[in-house]
Amino acid sequence: MINIPKGTKDVLPWQSYKWQYIEGTARDVARLYGMREIRTPVFEHTELFSRGVGENTDVVGKEMYTFEDKGGRSMTLKPEGTAGAARLFIENGLSSTPMPVKTYYITPAFRYERPQSGRLREFHQFGIEMFGASAAEADAEIISAASLFLERLGIKDVRLEINSIGCKSCRAEYNRALKEYFKPRLGEMCPTCRVRYETNPLRMLDCKEEECKKISAGAPEITDYLCPECRGHFERLKSLLDGQGVKYTVNPRIVRGLDYYSRTVFEFVSDAIGAQGTVCGGGRYDGLVSQLGGAETPAIGFAAGIERLMLLMDNTQTPYPEEEKPLIYLAGMDGPTREAAFGIVSALRREGVSAECDLMERSIKAQLKYADKSGAAFSAVIGGDELLSGEVNLKNMSDGAVRTVKINELGAYLKKEKKSW
Ligand code: HAM
Numbered sequence: 001m002i003n004i005p006k007g008t009k010d011v012l013p014w015q016s017y018k019w020q021y022i023e024g025t026a027r028d029v030a031r032l033y034g035m036r037e038i039r040t041p042v043f044e045h046t047e048l049f050s051r052g053v054g055e056n057t058d059v060v061g062k063e064m065y066t067f068e069d070k071g072g073r074s075m076t077l078k079p080e081g082t083a084g085a086a087r088l089f090i091e092n093g094l095s096s097t098p099m100p101v102k103t104y105y106i107t108p109a110f111r112y113e114r115p116q117s118g119r120l121r122e123f124h125q126f127g128i129e130m131f132g133a134s135a136a137e138a139d140a141e142i143i144s145a146a147s148l149f150l151e152r153l154g155i156k157d158v159r160l161e162i163n164s165i166g167c168k169s170c171r172a173e174y175n176r177a178l179k180e181y182f183k184p185r186l187g188e189m190c191p192t193c194r195v196r197y198e199t200n201p202l203r204m205l206d207c208k209e210e211e212c213k214k215i216s217a218g219a220p221e222i223t224d225y226l227c228p229e230c231r232g233h234f235e236r237l238k239s240l241l242d243g244q245g246v247k248y249t250v251n252p253r254i255v256r257g258l259d260y261y262s263r264t265v266f267e268f269v270s271d272a273i274g275a276q277g278t279v280c281g282g283g284r285y286d287g288l289v290s291q292l293g294g295a296e297t298p299a300i301g302f303a304a305g306i307e308r309l310m311l312l313m314d315n316t317q318t319p320y321p322e323e324e325k326p327l328i329y330l331a332g333m334d335g336p337t338r339e340a341a342f343g344i345v346s347a348l349r350r351e352g353v354s355a356e357c358d359l360m361e362r363s364i365k366a367q368l369k370y371a372d373k374s375g376a377a378f379s380a381v382i383g384g385d386e387l388l389s390g391e392v393n394l395k396n397m398s399d400g401a402v403r404t405v406k407i408n409e410l411g412a413y414l415k416k417e418k419k420s421w
Contacts, residue, residue: 377417
């Protein structure tokens with residue numbers, strides 16, 4: 001027996017309706033915001049991620065599924081969707097189309113992490129990426145799209161935290177202040193933080209080690225170092241969110257784990273799913289497109305982890321709409337009536353009615369037992385009499401009520417019944 005790889009999950013037949021519901025909700029919200037779907041390959045040149053996401057991030061430094069293909073090129077399974085979206089934008093000349101370019105995707109992503117609840121090696125993201133808009137209105141639109149998505153799923157147990165990590169110039173000054181603060185305490189900090197002290201001190205604020213967390217609690221806050229433009233942008237975003245009634249708290253500790261961010265960053269966090277509480281994260285990445293060889297293009301987006309959303313919905317008993325079951329099960333008595341049932345079922349499907357009949361050569365009793373288990377809304381038996389009269393006794397499986405319906409009117413009748421639910 002060959003088992004499923006660690007950190008991956010199968011989606012079983014009775015689970016897939018939950019996926020379809022979440023993905024359907026994502027597509028609906030994307031449509032409301034005028035976002036159009038993009039699809040990028042599952043693997044890209046490794047360099048896209050090392051240059052885009054950042055060599056010194058955990059995602060690139062430790063977690064990538066990188067392999068050499070038969071042509072000797074280094075390829076990587078996408079660990080996230082933003083770098084690929086930016087490459088697509090540049091490579092296909094989307095900058096010469098009307099701005100902003102509004103896109104979304106639903107994609108698998110791969111990170112070689114230690115699997116735990118809510119943390120997988122293959123997971124799925126619904127993401128939105130918008131290119132070309134630098135105004136704070138764009139930030140507010142992206143955050144409100146994420147918020148509406150969660151709202152439409154019925155998720156309540158989540159809070160929105162926002163921050164601004166400034167632009168290159170304010171961040172340089174902030175990094176200096178952080179280095180000054182951490183320098184005398186560096187000996188007590190973990191090896192990763194000591195490396196980050198040299199490469200990207202901002203990321204030290206993201207460390208999960210208890211001792212490091214205690215030390216960084218007293219560190220200077222980025223919001224005190226924002227330049228007037230970045231401060232103005234952040235203030236405007238806050239007032240736009242207030243105006244829309246989107247609730248948030250400012251958390252100056254949010255820095256995000258990927259290098260491409262500038263200015264606005266945000267996370268939707270829940271306490272109901274354990275240590276990996278971020279269900280959705282995003283922010284502005286004004287420098288990414290130019291860093292990957294495109295023209296200077298402001299951009300902003302987010303991604304929500306679908307498995308984490310499911311975990312949150314399960315843990316908080318957030319209901320899903322019921323899975324759709326067959327509308328009718330048609331049982332047959334013997335050779336000719338089974339054949340007739342088979343024919344009627346095929347015709348019903350062509351009319352758009354989901355219908356089932358026996359494929360297992362079961363007895364009539366076993367067929368009706370199966371009809372019950374299948375959750376079919378109606379059932380009927382085709383016997384010799386029914387074939388002669390052209391009518392069946394249609395049984396409503398939920399209340400047992402029976403009514404006679406002409407076989408050639410079954411489709412219309414069932415469709416009308418379904419509409420009235
Ligand atoms: P991220 O925060 O790395 O951001 O991931 C976004 C979401 O993906 C997380 O909030 C989480 O729900 C889910 N996720 C991440 N890693 C795992 C994992 N190992 N297992 C399960 N779920 C996971 C990004 O990926 C950015 N590209 C988001 C973005 C888009 N920023 C701007 N545009």
